[in-house]
Amino acid sequence: MNNAVNPASGTPISACLRCGTCCEKGGPAFHLEDRLLIENGTIPSGCLYTIRKGELARDNVKQCLVPVDADIIKIKGKKGGWACMFFDDIRKSCTIYKNRPLECRALKCWDPRKLEKIYAANRLTRKDLISQVQGLWGLVEDHQARCDYVIIQRLVRDLDGGAAEPARRELSEIIRYDDEIRKLVVSRGGLEPDMLDFVFGRPLVVTIENYGIKARRLAAGWKGQSR
Ligand code: SF4
Structure with missing residues (x-):
């Protein structure tokens, strides 16, 4: 499935254009596979926020606010906005690219199947960490x-x-x-x-x-x- 289109040519894309759109929409949620990144300080806890169990959060599939059934830990946005705080908007690049979390590694805007597969599985919670x-x-x-x-x-x-x-x-x-x-x-x-x-x-x-x-x-x- 390929829904992503090159804004310059209008043609479907099949590789990352480094446009930054995905990082500007918000940071990833963490999974158990990312635990070490937080525990060894590569991604400091001060860069995180928790959507608590039961809290209303945007469901991108249903396009509305729904209560979450377990904690979701995410990377904070930049200056109160949605763009991931690790996104360098001048260079259009990730400042922690080699250590980016699982969702960022799975995300291909031209083919969401890999992200969909891991999206709701093995979510990291506060209990796992503290x-x-x-x-x-x-x-x-x-x-x-x-x-x-x-x-x-x-x-x-x-x-x-x-x-x-x-x-x-x-x-x-x-x-x-x-x-x-x-x-x-x-x-x-x-x-x-x-x-x-x-x-x-x-x-x-x-x-x-x-x-x-x-x-x-x-x-x-x-x-x-x-x-
Ligand atoms: S961690 Fe890096 S790749 Fe992931 S959303 Fe933030 S800037 Fe983008």
Whole structure:
């Protein structure tokens, strides 16, 4: 199958043109085969973020947001955008080419079959990487339970019903806890701030927007605000 077309000639392509389009669309998700790249520091943990189990993420096949059924660990985007942070947009090249993760090695835009085969298999999770870190893993599990996206989704639904006020309070408390735990592990635990999005996923104050909610900080704490 060949859907990719050379933008200059309009003809189908059968080799990488180094146009950079795939890297600009976002970094790869990690698989067990990539574990060593992270463990030996070739790709530092500070360059990663986690889409937590249950979080809404874009399904490129269904073209909509769907909850993920397990953690997905990805490379952060550049300056808040989607382009992979290891993509050199001047040279149109990968700055970690020899050590690029499995998905990047499998990706051929003119023939997606290899990527499709490995895409959902053997995904690397936070548990694989940090469950042995004493003290930290307990906090991660506690955070995952208290900030479970299943609970968040239910509360968001309740915001439109008769239990709106209790739901709003509970949601605000979850967002406040998510914010507090991040500050605490940095100030008291010595965790590098750039590790937070990997260890706890992206802040709820950001991801809650995928549920149509704006969270704004009030003097008294966090308050979820519907649409
Ligand atoms: S790791 Fe390299 S090849 Fe993979 S998306 Fe990033 S820049 Fe592209």
